[in-house]
Amino acid sequence: MSFQKYLLLPQLFAYAVRAPREPAKAWDRFWNGVRRTGRGGEVLWDPEEPREFGEVDARVSAFFAPDLPVIDVGCGNGRFTRRLAALFPRVVGVDVSSHAVEKARQESRGVTKVSFHVADVSVPYALRWLTDELGEANVFMRGVLHVLDPKRRAVAIENIRAALGPRGVFYLSESSIHGDPLDHMVLQGATPTYLPEPVRKVIAAGVRPPSRFGDAEVREYFPGAAWEILSSGPTVMYTLPLRTRDEIEALPSYFALVRRRG
Numbered sequence: 001m002s003f004q005k006y007l008l009l010p011q012l013f014a015y016a017v018r019a020p021r022e023p024a025k026a027w028d029r030f031w032n033g034v035r036r037t038g039r040g041g042e043v044l045w046d047p048e049e050p051r052e053f054g055e056v057d058a059r060v061s062a063f064f065a066p067d068l069p070v071i072d073v074g075c076g077n078g079r080f081t082r083r084l085a086a087l088f089p090r091v092v093g094v095d096v097s098s099h100a101v102e103k104a105r106q107e108s109r110g111v112t113k114v115s116f117h118v119a120d121v122s123v124p125y126a127l128r129w130l131t132d133e134l135g136e137a138n139v140f141m142r143g144v145l146h147v148l149d150p151k152r153r154a155v156a157i158e159n160i161r162a163a164l165g166p167r168g169v170f171y172l173s174e175s176s177i178h179g180d181p182l183d184h185m186v187l188q189g190a191t192p193t194y195l196p197e198p199v200r201k202v203i204a205a206g207v208r209p210p211s212r213f214g215d216a217e218v219r220e221y222f223p224g225a226a227w228e229i230l231s232s233g234p235t236v237m238y239t240l241p242l243r244t245r246d247e248i249e250a251l252p253s254y255f256a257l258v259r260r261r262g
Contacts, residue, residue, distance in 0.1 A: 005182040007192035012203065019206025023152075024096045024120055030205035031099035037077045037107065039248075041240070044198035045143055046079055047248050049238035053083060056142075056173075061087060063230050063257045064138040065167045071130065071137050073121050073160065074144035078104030078114065084140060085113040092130060092137075094119040122152035127159045136165025143237060145221075146174040146213040157221055161260050169259045173235060174213035176254040181209030187251065189242035196242040214254040222258050232256035 020026045039048045072081040075093030085091045093116045104116045139160050177184045189196045236250040
């Protein structure tokens with residue numbers, strides 16, 4: 001992309017000096033500021049897009065063990081947790097932010113088969129208490145690995161591997177935009193003088209900028225000796241309108257369904 005992307009740096013530095021250093025604090029700061037969710041809300045990745053719901057439903061229905069519970073890692077306000085509850089016997093949403101978990105509980109009142117808990121999947125053994133309770137499970141993740149650094153990614157995947165057991169399947173969908181975080185922001189409508197409000201809120205909270213997680217990264221973190229890739233390929237992740245007033249954005253992404261070997 002154009003060298004003009006580097007003109008975004010002054011805005012980013014201004015937010016960075018005030019941002020929390022710990023990812024968990026950044027996410028809590030973000031969710032504490034959220035007042036509205038859904039298509040008319042403030043959460044960048046939560047547009048309630050029926051096209052994505054249909055795509056996800058078809059993929060998990062085809063590969064998840066239907067009798068196993070599901071762990072929704074990075075559940076946020078529980079949008080997909082509730083969706084998955086219509087397909088599987090029990091769904092447990094976990095998120096690093098206590099404010100996200102509280103929001104999910106509020107929005108899920110009256111919904112059966114769901115529960116929500118605070119857990120940082122990038123910390124070793126973070127899901128052990130849950131796997132002790134559930135036994136083997138399917139795991140769902142949308143848009144988490146691409147905001148973790150390599151060390152935290154590896155820990156998160158090891159936690160998920162332990163949670164799957166012999167029959168569980170892991171579904172992931174992550175940003176696959178080519179380039180660096182500045183390229184990602186440009187594609188989201190950022191200019192040297194303007195940040196779309198949903199993007200600005202994430203940056204202002206101090207959330208780590210996204211990095212690409214596509215085919216190469218899937219094969220790096222899920223090597224054939226330890227993992228079986230059941231299905232994978234390009235997809236899109238829908239977001240709130242960014243460059244127009246009401247047009248939902250479709251950002252390049254990559255999905256995979258994997259299960260452990262052994």
